[in-house]
Amino acid sequence: MRLSRYYLPVLKETPAEASIVSHQLMLRAGLVRQASAGIYAWLPLGLKVLKNIEAVVRAEMNRAGAVEVLMPTIQSADLWRESGRYDDYGQEMLRITDRHDRDMLFGPTNEEMITDLFRRDVRSYKDLPLNLYHIQWKFRDEVRPRFGVMRGREFSMKDAYSFDLDEAGARASYEAMFAAYLRTFARLGLRGIPVRADTGPIGGDLSHEFHILADTGESALFYDKALEDIASETMRDVMPGDPIIETLQNIYAMEEGQHDPEACPVDAASLSTKRGIEVGHIFFFGTKYSDAMGAKVQGPDGGEVPVQMGSYGIGVSRLVGGIIEASHDDEGIIWPEAITPFHVGIINLRRGDADVDGASEGLEADLERAGLEVLYDDRDERAGVKFGSMDLIGLPYQVTIGPRGLKDGVFEVKTRATGEKQTLSPDETRNFITQAFR
């Protein structure tokens, strides 16, 4: 992509409205713009990151056997009256009246709707287990939206819903999702920290949140010091049945609402307290919704039983902010390779110089042929502006091409995360970068 034909409005100044670094950088790097309080428009670079995160989440959901659907944003209040949550939910629910005076709402989550879809079409235990998920925009009317996309009102969430004949099956589904979450975060380059959590308005008695550790996190976490090392060992393909799952579920690790200092079995010297950004939340709630809404299947013995359910959320848009909190420096963002909007940036130091233009365009074409996404800064701007933008937007590799290097037949290749610079020939540059993404 040529930057001259792209839309990347970077800001020199840090906007006063942004108090945390991810919010500042998302505005400065031209990833998002606020449309209203807690509601954001995604500009091209931000949308690419969002879609890359979606792709990782989708791949691990599919691998776990979940099947993708797409439920609408607007729901009927009647469904929520069936479960009893219409009155419980409070002011966070965006309530709407349509032109025929019917009560509607913008879905904050989809337990009711998926239970309704299930009860209409599924009749038999032979169709189980079943896990349906979607990636859709939700709305929660936060009283004080803040921290950019980290606590917005309109946000993208992946939510999956499992259906099983009995509790043992449902607990196996829960474990399959627990494993899929560890894999998802590992692929995103993140160490996911699972803690026991309140079930809140979703309900049920078994629930884990997955956090990224960050000083700007909203939740206080209390856990056995050994947890962080164990979580580091999940940076691989954890599949259901892996003993690390049981280890993680048994070690003391509580979200603040669950932590009772009096009853804590871990002594003070072994207890860690850190702040976390919640990026996932999973629930087993059995028959809470299937009982209330009559979602039953015929079992092997012919009798009808309410289906056992769980739900599993990942904050897709929130992850964009969370990843930046975990991966940035003074110059800007440092994207993990798995979700970077472009793999490499090319900086042309003298646009209009036939040799420099030719070398830049040649490298762009070579890297694109190798299947990489390239952002080529072909603008008529000062070198300092180009370097600053490139550092700010955080692509993993930068190649600078100018008349001086070209005299010696070399480019300058910078690795964004380390700042390391190498002087490489065009062939070496191509090999170095394509190898990095193999």
Add this chain to the structure above:
Amino acid sequence: MRLSRYYLPVLKETPAEASIVSHQLMLRAGLVRQASAGIYAWLPLGLKVLKNIEAVVRAEMNRAGAVEVLMPTIQSADLWRESGRYDDYGQEMLRITDRHDRDMLFGPTNEEMITDLFRRDVRSYKDLPLNLYHIQWKFRDEVRPRFGVMRGREFSMKDAYSFDLDEAGARASYEAMFAAYLRTFARLGLRGIPVRADTGPIGGDLSHEFHILADTGESALFYDKALEDIASETMRDVMPGDPIIETLQNIYAMEEGQHDPEACPVDAASLSTKRGIEVGHIFFFGTKYSDAMGAKVQGPDGGEVPVQMGSYGIGVSRLVGGIIEASHDDEGIIWPEAITPFHVGIINLRRGDADVDGASEGLEADLERAGLEVLYDDRDERAGVKFGSMDLIGLPYQVTIGPRGLKDGVFEVKTRATGEKQTLSPDETRNFITQAFR
């Protein structure tokens, strides 16, 4: 994908709620379920088609130089007060009050929001031309939603917005989108019929609708008989500057609101009247929004001028229904190859028979290795049920594998569109199908 692990709830009966064939087939083939009046949940098979259509639309937008963004669904009423449309829009606009009593709305279109984004970040003619698009769910509170996704309330639309320094540039942008629309519909296997149209609440003085001809279409079209043949010639890569664009824009072709029988220059014998399904609508409206909202750029002479704009919609979710209206038979849907949810279906006639299972799984693996998407019916169901489902869901090719054929080392391969059946060896089957999608 194994059907036993998929979610494909097909219906034997035609639901009474559905009056047109696309709606009936979308319900029967398990593509969608109605969640509320005019609001649909997309089941796995329907979502795959929707995404395939999105991918075609996106590819042609990108090829035309448009850049993808994603604006939120919920908008502030204040933006619409600036343009004057908040009061004009009427009851189709879903109006919402948030917890702080601010007036919001669920966007029916995005001219105001994109103009706001533009005015905040773009200052100079050097950043033009610019075309930003998104694919997002919209809401129009139709008084009587009907025909399934063809006239739903929550619907997916691709809407693009062009920004140019002057009217000549804006007309070139309009032509680029006109060409992109012809390419998009051609790639979808559809003959797009462009007609002059009312600009309605969008405004402006130049506008074309693109229709698919169908008896169930809501609009009456009046056009010179020669138009259909000319439209047939657009089933190729039409690029800006192609003379067929001018031909199409100059031939008499009017949506009913524009057609004046008294003033019609075409004599009755040469005039055709048919019904059409509107699948695209493009507008040039100049400075209507930029004047009202102060979206100005600095021109080459240093003076500030309001930017010239156009907007360009494609009904993405509506196209699913439109394509089915145009491509089905008594047995069910016939998907065009470009958007089919799976390329091929495999029917196992005797599940549990080691030879049949092995041959079915072998073909599945071979075709998937060739990059094709395969739906393998491995269910424990009667042959008649499997044949009926496969015809209903309309995959282009079906391969039936049973013990009788296997004795002779052959499969039966059916082409859905023609009904033609061939008896082929496994190797011939693989070659025939992979060639079909080359």
